[in-house]
Amino acid sequence: MAEQQELRDEELVALAQQGRRDSFELLVRRYMEKAFHIAFNFTRDTETAKDLSQDAFLRAYANIKQFDGRSSFYTWFYRIVVNLCLDHARRHRRVSWESLDQMAEESGEQNQFADSTFAPDEHAIAGETKRRVDKTLESMPKKQRTAFLLRNHQGLSIADVAKVMKTTEGTVRVYLHRAVAALRQSLVEFV
Amino acid sequence: MKTRAPLASACKQYEEDLVLHYYGENGQDERRKIENHLADCLSCRSFLDDLRRLLPQITQIEKMPQSFWDNYYRQTVAKLADYEERKFSWRAFFAPMRMWMVPAFGTVVAAVLVVGLMFGKDNIKLFVEPRAEKIPQEIMADKNQLEFFESMEIIEALGKLEAQDEPKTEATPTDSTRASGNAQIV
Numbered sequence: 001m002a003e004q005q006e007l008r009d010e011e012l013v014a015l016a017q018q019g020r021r022d023s024f025e026l027l028v029r030r031y032m033e034k035a036f037h038i039a040f041n042f043t044r045d046t047e048t049a050k051d052l053s054q055d056a057f058l059r060a061y062a063n064i065k066q067f068d069g070r071s072s073f074y075t076w077f078y079r080i081v082v083n084l085c086l087d088h089a090r091r092h093r094r095v096s097w098e099s100l101d102q103m104a105e106e107s108g109e110q111n112q113f114a115d116s117t118f119a120p121d122e123h124a125i126a127g128e129t130k131r132r133v134d135k136t137l138e139s140m141p142k143k144q145r146t147a148f149l150l151r152n153h154q155g156l157s158i159a160d161v162a163k164v165m166k167t168t169e170g171t172v173r174v175y176l177h178r179a180v181a182a183l184r185q186s187l188v189e190f191v
Numbered sequence: 192m193k194t195r196a197p198l199a200s201a202c203k204q205y206e207e208d209l210v211l212h213y214y215g216e217n218g219q220d221e222r223r224k225i226e227n228h229l230a231d232c233l234s235c236r237s238f239l240d241d242l243r244r245l246l247p248q249i250t251q252i253e254k255m256p257q258s259f260w261d262n263y264y265r266q267t268v269a270k271l272a273d274y275e276e277r278k279f280s281w282r283a284f285f286a287p288m289r290m291w292m293v294p295a296f297g298t299v300v301a302a303v304l305v306v307g308l309m310f311g312k313d314n315i316k317l318f319v320e321p322r323a324e325k326i327p328q329e330i331m332a333d334k335n336q337l338e339f340f341e342s343m344e345i346i347e348a349l350g351k352l353e354a355q356d357e358p359k360t361e362a363t364p365t366d367s368t369r370a371s372g373n374a375q376i377v
């Protein structure tokens with residue numbers, strides 16, 4: 001397995017397609033953090049995000065022979081994660097965005113905004129910013145939010161976001177712009 | 192609370208391009224055009240600065256400890272192993288068989304199927320049960336009933352004969368008397 005660590009995704013996929021589970025396990029190691037973070041951005045719940053992202057790996061493994069290499073592995077895999085998250089959101093109607101606020105308030109020292117370099121008032125501002133951002137994300141149309149999360153949070157290129165969402169790059173640009181405009185609007189009154 | 196400057200507004204026609212510029216998603220020409228504009232436009236520069244300040248903040252999420260990832264990986268690998276075990280469990284059933292046994296097994300299965308179809312629940316009765324028993328009970332007749340029906344046929348036959356002979360019986364009343372006598376006998 002150690003010698004496989006240098007292999008590219010496509011090579012690991014080819015080995016996994018031949019039934020090498022250990023090769024796929026390397027892909028799991030490579031993408032588990034990203035998969036978890038995508039799911040977390042959608043669900044805002046650690047356990048649900050863990051279950052969804054692990055299910056995505058299982059689905060990818062079960063269908064690995066159907067991967068034809070037309071897109072990169074991560075684009076193909078991200079699509080599985082995002083679809084699972086969207087299905088989950090559909091089933092549970094509302095995403096519990098509030099839970100992150102509670103988590104953030106409860107674990108102040110681990111809070112992203114609770115950096116030691118922040119003064120208490122900076123901390124308060126950051127907390128309020130976060131609440132507003134979460135509220136805006138919650139109220140956004142689903143596709144707009146998905147495009148924003150994939151580009152802003154996951155760092156996918158617009159071309160890859162378009163592939164994941166099965167839409168055009170132009171549409172993704174519009175979604176992205178609208179999402180940023182909405183976020184900006186939600187923060188514009190906040191000084 | 193320390194106050195911050197409100198978010199700046201960009202020139203409307205540049206707003207979308209500025210978002211793409213922040214993400215590094217515009218082409219070389221567009222990039223050059225934006226940079227030229229930014230050099231002269233304070234509000235667009237402020238807008239871009241706001242994006243640079245705010246968007247990374249909402250990106251970050253709680254950093255999970257290494258133990259979480261170790262556990263995550265272990266669980267995922269276990270799930271993959273479990274999936275594979277379930278997927279290939281049918282192969283384990285056939286594992287002790289030699290290669291020649293596969294067509295033999297197939298032939299036996301086919302033969303059982305053919306026999307099953309031939310002697311199925313309904314078909315087997317044709318071989319085991321006599322056809323006569325298939326006659327519905329309501330039209331089965333015992334010996335007495337058969338005699339009764341036979342006598343009825345005779346009566347009907349006599350009735351027909353009477354009808355045929357009716358013009359003659361007017362002339363010879365003794366025939367009708369004889370016929371009724373016969374009926375009484377029956």
